[in-house]
Structure formats: C-alpha cells, structure tokens
Amino acid sequence: MKIMVCLISDQHVPNLLSVHAAEPDLLFLIETPGMKAKKGASNFIRAIRMGCSKKPKCRIRALAEENSIEAMNELLGNLFSKYSDAEWTVNITGGTKPMSIGAFEFFKSKVPKILYVPIIGQNKALNFADGSFVELGYRLKIKEFLAGYGFYYFKKDEIILEGEKRAKELFELAVNLSANIDIAHKMMNDLDIRFKEVYGDDIEKARSKARDKGIILVKLQIQDQKIRNLLSDSFGLNDDGGNLNGKVKHHAAQFLTGGWLEAFIWGILSKYSHDLGIFDVRLGIHPGKKSDKDVSKKEVKNDWDIAFMYDQSLRFVECKTGDQEHDPSGSETLYKVEAVKKQLGALNIKSYLATTSPNVLKGNGVKDAISDRAKFYNCTIIPGMEIRVLAEMEINKDPQIVNEISRLFILKEAVPK
Template identity: 25%
Template sequence: MHIHICTVSDQILPNLIPALMDRPDQVVLLASERMREQAHHLRRVLKDYHIDAEIEDGAPDSGLEGIYEFALQLREKVQARHPGASITVNTTGGTKLMSLGLVEFFRGIAQRMIYTDTAHRVIESLPGSGGAPAAVQLMEDVLDVKQYLKAQQFQPTRIRSDQAQWQANVNTRKSMCKKLGARAAEIDHFIGILNKAAAQAMDDRGENLVQPEQTLPMVPHGEWEELLIEMDTRDLLAWKRGTKSVTFKDVENTRFLSGGWLEEYVWHILKDNGVFDVRLGVEGNWLRGKGSKNEFDVLATKTNRLLYVECKTLTHREEADSVLGYKVDSLGQDLRGLFGVTWLVTARTPTPNLLDRARQSRFEVIGPQELPTLKERVLAWIGG
C-alpha cells in the first residue's frame, strides 16, 4: 500500500504532478474550510486517473498547537487504517506551519517527504529518518493539454486540431504557412489585404462561404503575385494572373487564409521542436465561476507547464488594443497557473498601446519581425 499525504492549496499541480508520477494507491487530501471545494476538485481529477483520494477536513490554516494536534491525529489515523503502508508526505501545499507540523510528526514513519519545485521542474526530497536527502527527481511529463486544462477547471468541448479533416490537410499547407511566417514583416500589407478578403468571403462565424469571389484593391505584382500563384497551385484559392479577382474554394482553406495560417505556423514550430503536447483551436467551458465559453488559439505543454499563444493577423486599432490586451492577460492568468506563459503572436506590427499593455501584464508580444526566429523562442521556453 502506497499513500501520498498532501495539503490542498489554490494551486493543485504541485500535489497532482507527484501523484501522477508515483501512482500511489491512495492520496490523502488535507483540506481547510477555505480549501474544501478545491479538495473535491482535486479528488475528481485524481479519480480520472484511477487514483483513490480521501479528504481529511478541518486542517488548520494557522496556530502551531492546533496544527501539531491535527498532524498527530492524522498520523495515528493513517497508521491504524493502513498499517505497514509506504507513506510519502508532500510538503508543498498549505502554510509553512502546516508543512512544519507534517514533517515533525511523519519524519519517523514516512518513507519520503517531498517538495514540488515547479519552477525548476524537479521533486526535492527532504531528509527522512535516515537524515540525508535523496537525490533530486526530475519532473516527468504527465500532463498533456487536455489534462492540464481539466486540472485548471476548464473542460474542452471541441479541439480543431483533433479533427480528422484538419489533421489530413495541415501538412499540405505547412510550406505555405512557413513561408508566410518567414516573410511576414516584408509582406505585412499583403497579409492584411488577403486576410480581409478571406474574412469577407465567409459568414460572421467563419462556418460557411457566402461571397467566395472577392476583389483585391489592386492587381498583385512581384512577391504578391508569386504568393498568389503558389496558393492557386496548392488549391488554397483560385486566381487568374493579371486580375484583381480571387475565388475562395472551401471553408477550411479560407479560414487558413483569413489568419489561420498564423495559428498553424505556431503549431508547426511547437510540434517540430519537442513539446510534449500541442493543440490548436481549443474551445470549452470553465467548470467553476469564471464565465461561459472561451476559445484558445494554440496551447502546448512541456514538463507540466502550459504555453498559451493568442494569434492575431488583422490590423490592430488603438481603441481595440486595450480590450485585446485585457483578454489575453485575463485568460492567461485563469488558465496557465503559476509557471505557465502567455504569448501574443501577431503578423501585423503591434501598436505602442498594445506593447504598453503587455509590459504592464504577464504576457509577451511577438511581432512579425520575430516570427522567422520563433523556433529559438520556443526552444528557450522548453529549456527555461
């Protein structure tokens, strides 16, 4: 019998990750009055992994005497219920006093006492009855995107990159989206015109073609002409050389040309460079008190950290930048946890207003000049 004992706090990942790595037979969740609902959520998440969890209510938030009494009673209860069990005490959650109480009363009987150092992606072992700390344990990848979201109380209902049609076609567009990403700074104006035309070809929800034939403001020449010829060759659209008229052929490729190419560019860069999991077009609902439905452009996990990438290709308006900045910052805070990261990737040059908002908040803006070197940014995040 192997038991994990942990104190529930606002962040559940430091308790969840070691449990998923060790796969104990049972997890004992110590919950204060304030953390009762969070404890029930963590129990539900553990149940999804077929790990039994038991909640011990009444854990004190303060007062060393009360904490010592609680820890002593817990030790006696665990020993009576599971004599001879192998015990791991996770000291990460709760107050420092609670951690001190657990260490004091379980030092002689726990096989391991651990601390989840999420920032450095390791599990530290505190000195046990033998007196010497065990070797540091590197954190394993145990959370894919959907599992991470569920832990953060967000339930995905639809993921575009999981759909068979999208998976069948994404690699046929790869060279084009890589080309657009690499040249985004030089063809900024062309991207804006093409995105606008593609958006106007669809209904407001982007689900149907309503005006597939669109007229460009000028006859394309030079690099614009080369790109349209290639798009026509690849059946992304139809264009007759020397004319202003373009015809969009189907919804999926029109979405791609209206800005979806940037999401796919980010998805390919992440996929090709060793992240544990990456998903595109994630829709879903918050499980508790955070409002209704939300959609996330690109999400990736690596060593149980989340990267949330919002992608924008349309021209930024100063009055809309504050709204965009608030949205990106707010959703990122709700979703990513303490050690997740939020990026706003834009194919159009960001305005000073948007950059100011990013500096005031916890997200980074990656503009068109940085798109060709996005791989280096991804590798730095993976290694950081």
C-alpha cells in the same frame, strides 16, 4: 500496499507530479473547507484519472481547522493507525503552513519519503526525510493541467485534431505568407472588399459570415507566383493570369483571414517540439469552466490560438494579424491575455502575443508603452519582423532555427541535431 498523503491547495501540479512518481495504491487527500468550496480535491482527482496508468483509490479527508498543527496531527494519526504496515509517502508542498508543518512533524520519524516540490523547477522533489531528491519525470498534458483548476475542454478532441491536421497540410502556405506579411495583409484587405460585396458593409459581420459559410472569389490578385500556386493547389482555385477564382469553403476562409499565422506558429512549434523541450502543442482549444447551475447552461470559455507545456507549466500564444483598427494602441489584446491568466489562478503561466499588426510597432521595435505593459503581464510580444525572419529561416532550412525559436519564446537554448 503503497499509501500517499497530499495536502490540497490552489496549486495542484506539485501534488500531481508526485502521485505519478510514487504510484500509490491508496491516496489520501487532506482538504480544508476553503478548498472544498473550490472543489480542490474533486478537481485533483479528475486530473489524476486523466493521466495515471495506475489509478489509485482516492479518499478525501476533511480538516476543519486549517491553521491547527494539533488538528493535523490528530487526522494523520487516525489514518496511520489503520495502515501502519503500509509503505507511506507524504507530499507537504500544499495546504496551509500549519498543515505542512504538522504533516512533517508527524511523519518525520515514521516514513522514508516526505516530499516537497518547488514551484520553480518541478522536475524533481526534495525528500525531507533524508535530503535526497526524487525525479519527477512525468509530463503533464494541457488537459490535466487545466483539470486541476476546474477547467474543461469545450471543443471535442476530434475537432481539435481535425484543425491540427488541416494546419499541417497548409503549413507550407502558412510559412510563405508569414515570410511575406505585406502580401498576406494585402490579400486580407482584398478579401474584405469581397466579403462586403457579398455579405454587407459591416466588415466584422461580413468576415464572420465568410468564415462560417465560405465565399466565391472573383479575381483575387496575388502577385507572388509561389504563394499564388500554393493557394490554388491548397484550395482548388483557378489561376487566371495572376488572379484566383473559385469557391472557398469556411475553413479556407478562416485560414485566409488570419488563421495562417496560427497555422505557422503552431506548425513551427510542433515541428521542433522535441528539440525545444516543449510538448502537447495544441491548436485552437476552448478551455473553460462549467456553470455550477446546470439549468442555466452557462459556460466560461476561452478561445486559445495555441497552447503548449514547458517545464510543467502552461504557455499560450495569442495571434493577431491585419490592421487591428479596433485596437490602435494594442492594449485590448494584452488585457484579454492577462484576463485568461487571472481566470486560471495558476502560477508560472506565460503568454505570448504573436502579431503582424502595425499597432504595436514604433520604427523597428515595439512601442515602449506596449512593451512595458507586456513585461508587467509576463507576456512576450513577437512582432511581424521577428515572425518574418523565422519563416524565412524555415524556408531556407536554416540550422539555427531551433535556437531562434528558443530565443523568441524564452526557452532554454537548444542545439538542433
């Protein structure tokens, strides 16, 4: 029988990766009172159940004295005496330092695998028993990553997949709008006028109603013939001498009022994900924590435009289009992005702000104050001129597009096949 011991801590990924590599039959999770209060072990088990093809039996063992090496030795001694003939693996990455030291001291002359997984570069674990390395090839999905921090998806998988299917179908239109941001913004401004005619002068409420109910377009003028043809074909609109008329359903209204940028960024990352070394590229997920009190039915939710996994860490993209008049300095969006990261409490999360809005720009670059704040938050800003270039490269089938995406999203340089 194969047995593994993991020390539960706030950061569950090193443990989770090693469990996938070791494939134990029985897994002991050592949990302190502090981690029990955070549901550390139960969250970890939920993450394991999501991804392991061979699901181990999990047993939680409480350690009351988290800073006592002696207490750790006593707990491990009781476990080991019951299964001394088993094949043991221990991961000493988590827990407190005394727990980690105690586990190492106890097992150093007893087992062949004492694993430590560094936070940076989690593709392999160092085996302290003999100085060798153990490959950690499993790729965590976003849902598994979030589960270990107590987060759930509040949007059903089938709804996410439907949204991704629509974005894939509209990708060519999204590319052309991203390559012609001025046209896209004029279209959005013209739509706002129509929204207010139908749903009232409060533009935020009018947009919301259009995204929920749809809208009948009357003489929406689009000068660019290719974009006009794509809009007509995609949404079943009539082209009357350069003007588009017809019923736009709610999903189409969402796309036209800014969703085109999300569809472009998601589509470009998905299309080249293999060459970029990223995976599980998702569009429009709603992660959050459930309330401890079921009676209140309160949820802590986030609406993530795009998220993906890279080097076993989570990355997410916030997309902004239009004038963003409510946030002239661009600070509000950055605060929102940082709040999401803090809520997770995970290490190595990176965020991006892809924006076609002029509020972050100064000349041909990003405003110094915004740039400095973004660096402090470990958030990379991808402004409109970079988005336009990327879209033009996609239209022209530029073979350097993968390297350009890698540069913008700070990924390891990739060479397209």
